[in-house]
Amino acid sequence: MTDLLERVDMDYTAGTSDIEVPPPPALPRGRRRGGGGRRRPRDFRWADAGVLVASAVSSFALMWMVFYQFTLLSGAFGFLLCWYVCTLAMYWFVTSETLDRRTATDRVVMVVMVTAAALMLGLVVFIAGWVVWKGLPHLSANFFFKTEKDLEPANPNVLHQIGVAHAIVGTVEQVALAALIAVPVAVTTAVFLNEVKGRGVRAVRTVVTAMSGLPSVVAGVFVFSLLVEPGIMRYAGILASLALFILILPLITRTTEEVLRLVPGGLREASLALGASETRTVFSVVLPTARSGIITASLLGVAIAVGETAPLLFTAFGSNVMNANPFHGAQGALPLVIYTNAKAAQSSLVDLAYTTALILLMLVLILFVAARVFGRRRTHAGFLRRRLLALTAASSVSSPTIEVRGTSSSIPEEGPPSS
Secondary structure, eight states: OOOHHHHHHHHHHHHHOOOOOOOOOOOOOOOOOOSOOOTTTOOOHHHHHHHHHHHHHHHHHHHHHHIIIIOOOOOOOHHHHHHHHHHHHHHHHHHHHHOOHHHHHHHHHHHHHHHHHHHHHHHHHHHHHHHHHHHHHGGGGGHHOSSOOOOOHHHHHHHGGOOHHHHHHHHHHHHHHHHHHHHHHHHHHHHIIIIIIITTTTHHHHHHHHHTTTOHHHHHHHHHHIIIISSSSSSSSSHHHHHHHHHHHHHHHHHHHHHTTEEEEEEEHHHHHTTTTTTHIIIIIHHEEEEEEEHHHHHHHHHHHHHHOHHHHTBBBBOOOOOOOOSSBOOOHHHHHHHHHHHHHSHHHHHHHHHHHHHHHHHHHHHHHHHHHHHHOOOOOOOHHHHHHHHHHOOOOOOEEEEEEEEEEEOOOOOOOOO
């Protein structure tokens, strides 16, 4: 019986050894058109650039035939718009046939985003280049040291005899006073909204959001009707600062609040765990960590305030002579000089407006460079460690005391390790 079972088992093994077992099915690897393995949607190669250029050339020829041969359409803007849309459609179709639809959609979105960025950068470069081209030939040292006191529009050499020193002083004083008032208030409000989170947070955030959409002329009219029209004060630079303060306060507050949200919560928890109070945590950990963002937010507010014209018409009023006292008398400003002379009939005054715009552009550029230099964030490894060690040393006001059976023994606490 045993021999029979062994013979049957050998026959079964010999019979199954000749059976070929099929390999496991391969995982789906997607569509492979055009050769090559799997490609990520963001892998943009020279072949893809060639497809984009070919699509642009083909769509240009197609739109030229449609516009100027088969139809009565005309206009450069309409032609460029239709050409752009046709290029995107043709590029998507060719890419979807050579690769896949997901990659084609990613390519088209990438082209749209790059086009938008290039368009915005081109507009900024064009505006700055136009101002430099029109104002640089007339720029001289007189513009920084003389005023418009002896302005004679009929004189062809008037630009060599006048300057805008009074406007530079007025703009710097007005913006500096506005920032001096707005930055502390805005940072305090942002800390209240993000760190304190007490009663009234929703109401304060609603007011700040509503003030963000306030037109600049409304701020000027508000200060004018509140202080100038009743006779409480006359035109002065401080009134312009108050109007600019109303404009930049919500911007700095909202931006600072977003920056404070980016501070890691672990830093706050580490500071509180070392015994620091919430107030000391905010001033010693949160605000220093977000310093560069707060400076950027303040700079954005200053950049907006520098170029505002409508509030100054109702507050500073403008002046052609030097007035370094922002609390008394009308005061000039660079935006007012541009607004007054840009619409003049004399070409010399128009050149004066372009030169003043160039000086204003240089002033904004100086502010941006200074903010990047002084607001450079310290990111070396020991910065936060030394900050937390300082908190530890400050929180150790007295050594802990342990009571044992009615008696107390003082155990000195070890100081922070040396960095």
